[in-house]
Amino acid sequence: MAGQRRVAGVPSAPSAGRSGIAIGLFSPLPERYDLLCEVLSLGQNRRWRRAMVGPIAERRPARVLDVATGTGAVAIELADRCDAQIVGCDLTDSMLRAGRRRVESAGLDHQISLTRARAEHLPFPDGAFDALTFTYLLRYVEDPGATLAELARVLKPGAPMASLDFLVPPSLPWRLAWWCYTRIVLPAAGWAAGGPPWWRVGRFLGPSITAHDRRYPVAWTVQAWEAAGMVDVHAKAMSLGGGLVMWGRRAGG
Numbered sequence: 504m505a506g507q508r509r510v511a512g513v514p515s516a517p518s519a520g521r522s523g524i525a526i527g528l529f530s531p532l533p534e535r536y537d538l539l540c541e542v543l544s545l546g547q548n549r550r551w552r553r554a555m556v557g558p559i560a561e562r563r564p565a566r567v568l569d570v571a572t573g574t575g576a577v578a579i580e581l582a583d584r585c586d587a588q589i590v591g592c593d594l595t596d597s598m599l600r601a602g603r604r605r606v607e608s609a610g611l612d613h614q615i616s617l618t619r620a621r622a623e624h625l626p627f628p629d630g631a632f633d634a635l636t637f638t639y640l641l642r643y644v645e646d647p648g649a650t651l652a653e654l655a656r657v658l659k660p661g662a663p664m665a666s667l668d669f670l671v672p673p674s675l676p677w678r679l680a681w682w683c684y685t686r687i688v689l690p691a692a693g694w695a696a697g698g699p700p701w702w703r704v705g706r707f708l709g710p711s712i713t714a715h716d717r718r719y720p721v722a723w724t725v726q727a728w729e730a731a732g733m734v735d736v737h738a739k740a741m742s743l744g745g746g747l748v749m750w751g752r753r754a755g756g
């Protein structure tokens with residue numbers, strides 16, 4: 504897998520590396536994150552999350568890891584739909600703090616625990632989990648293929664994995680509308696709703712989605728899951744191609 508390359512059009516990082524970009528972007532966001540995520544995604548984020556979690560919850564896993572959990576939305580969705588013990592991990596302390604408050608006020612602290620960990624080096628033994636979810640993660644890692652292998656490592660043989668990310672809509676008219684939305688509306692609406700931190704996110708996201716999609720198209724990502732030891736890998740584009748949900752299971756079992 505190729506190493507990191509500077510991506511034209513993506514604002515420079517507050518500290519070195521993609522983890523630095525993520526920490527710089529997300530640290531000021533948690534207070535309004537859950538609301539603005541739904542508003543700025545025009546309600547699609549919730550739909551995509553539900554679609555991703557559904558097949559995982561149906562398998563009734565005993566122990567699930569949610570990577571890049573942020574404020575815990577996926578972990579809470581999982582807890583609402585199955586009895587699993589859920590560990591959520593993330594890089595950004597302020598997101599985790601907001602997540603812990605959210606989990607506590609939902610009365611789910613007996614079922615969900617949130618911890619600081621990097622997706623690239625998970626502090627869990629091989630085969631520790633019965634299922635794994637991750638959302639909007641791979642644009643923030645230097646080597647998506649190696650990170651996928653690390654995620655697969657902590658799954659039991661046969662255990663399912665699911666992911667959610669943004670995508671560039673494939674059809675030209677929708678791509679044009681998406682481009683206008685991500686390059687013009689998103690930064691402006693971000694500024695209006697959340698001030699400078701959300702303007703920065705609005706400016707970052709569109710070019711980052713385009714750059715990631717060019718460098719790691721869906722076919723590449725499917726192959727990278729397979730190279731990481733996953734089988735039955737399938738991908739579903741949602742909302743006219745603006746979102747991508749993927750599922751697979753670790754070989755064996």
Ligand SMILES: C[S@@+](CC[C@H](N)C(=O)[O-])C[C@H]1O[C@@H](n2cnc3c(N)ncnc32)[C@H](O)[C@@H]1O
Nearest residue numbers: 525571572573593594595598621622638639643
């Ligand atoms: C867009 S947020 C998604 C949060 C949550 N999953 C959701 O759907 O609302 C992306 C999250 O990925 C986290 N992140 C970025 N790089 C990471 C890494 N290498 N390891 C763990 N978490 C990471 C960020 O801190 C941020 O909280």
